[in-house]
Amino acid sequence: MKQTQRIKLGLAGVVAIGALLGTTALTFSASPVWAEDQKPASEASKQKDAGQDFFTKPQSVTSNGSVTVHGAHIEYQAVSGTLIVHPKGWDDSASADDEKDKKPGAAASIFYVAYFKKGAAAENRPITFIYNGGPGSSSVWLHMGAFGPKKVVTADDAHTPAAPYSIVNNNDSLLDVSDLVFIDAPGTGYGRLTGTDKEKAFFGTDADANAFTDFIAQFLSRYGRYNSPKYLFGESYGTTRSAIVANQLADDKGIDLNGVILLSQILNYDNDIDAAQMNPSVDQPYVLSLPSYAATAWYHKRLPTQPADLKTFLQEVEHFALTDYTSALQDGNAITPEKRDAVAQKLHDYTGLPVDYIKKADLRVNGGEFEKTLLGDKGIDTGRLDSRFSGPTMDQLAQYPYYDPQSSAMSSAYIAAFNDYARNSLHYGNSPAFGNGYQEYKFFSDAIMKWDFSHKQPNTDFPIHNAVNVLPDLASAMKHNTSLKVMLNQGYFDLGTPYFQGIYEMRHLPVSYDLSKNVQIVQYESGHMVYAHQDSLAQLHDNVAKFITSTYKPTSAAK
Structure with a gap:
């Protein structure tokens, strides 16, 4: 389901050689409700404008559900929607009069699905931001395969037969220990890019990280979660992103994280085995x-x-x-x-x-x-x-x-399962804002073919145009926040991001010996998508849950 991965890592090698998520409160109901900022026009003459607004204004739909995790019944509220982010340097104080004669600036509506446990106090309820990689991948894989309240059943190490697919209660959802926010990368999911030079504004290592940093800060403000314990969970290229975002959240937004959780790491692209012959x-x-x-x-x-x-x-x-x-x-x-x-x-x-x-x-x-x-x-x-x-x-x-x-063995199962789940359970994807009442969920964008892999490391004056290396970014985040904990999860049978590569990179983080003790590494008898193997998913849940619960201290009111 990640066939762009081969291209991505190949391009990384070429690069190495060439230069070598309105208001702050949630309102929920038993049936889906479109938020006020998304109320659709009922007249046919307004449908076109409403459709355009759908991708330029924040949207949200709320629904309710429950999940049983390791015997514990959890009632939750789900919010599916978009937040609008802009390229770094965008001035949100500019008036409409100042802008009316200008070309529309680039913007991205970023789609997310957030799950909030009912009755939990925000200051004592962790929140984890989860995303896949690509670059240019939606978060459907982690959503429907690992930690969402529902998961699709796939064969262990063989091709999953064609539809119908089983969508079942996820006994290993992380909702037992944390609220969850699944974020789709710019240009994927139900989000879209708009404005002048939109792809250039978001399809790049630093541009992408800026978008996620902005999204997370917006989300924390919109839903009143600034005082919650906060975690990042990224897979594959999402680990590259996490290293930058962890540092930018602290430096640019004043937001310290409790933990960064990496799955199938690639932080230094010089270690890429797919294109080693080119270097x-x-x-x-x-x-x-x-x-x-x-x-x-x-x-x-x-x-x-x-x-x-x-x-x-x-x-x-x-x-x-x-x-x-x-x-x-x-x-x-x-x-x-x-x-x-x-x-x-x-x-x-x-x-x-x-x-x-x-x-x-x-x-x-x-x-x-x-x-x-x-x-x-x-x-x-x-x-x-x-x-x-x-x-x-x-x-x-x-x-x-x-x-x-x-990828061929399980992509269809994930794609079918999420389309069914989004429309029938989350009630998103058939917006009344559109005349035809249908929006396409984009599992991948074509970002990889246009990606700018240059990266400006911390404390440097200009971007480096060789293979991406974000070890300095993660190290910087750990130095700024010496209580920040890092967890690396890896599959032995991953040839895209080999497990020993991750170990080597963690051993070579430019941090002190004492700070290096903040890193925890765990392997599983699975592959890149560790959760594709059921026993490994159960282990992954237990390990990540323990990591989260051990890296924050509840306030006295919760004791």
């Missing part, structure tokens, strides 16, 4: 991806000798990767034949790839090549985002897979 002399991606290759080969039983315990096996592979393998790659063309043969044999033992193939690859096999080759003798490609999945190869002579078997 010769930088061998680190091969080192950091090797344990994930080994985990994948272990799962598919392609190792010459099958270890009984995965974690013990991976500890051995990690040690080899940082020692003998690193040494061999650093030798470059000066490596001796004996050392080359020994390392190639060891790579065969750990990955199951043929020794001759490893030698032809000069001991350097990138992500696409591994996915194509591991089960290539059977005419099968492994998944990239979750290598437990596999599927028929499109072209047995190709060097890389043409698709991601995991």
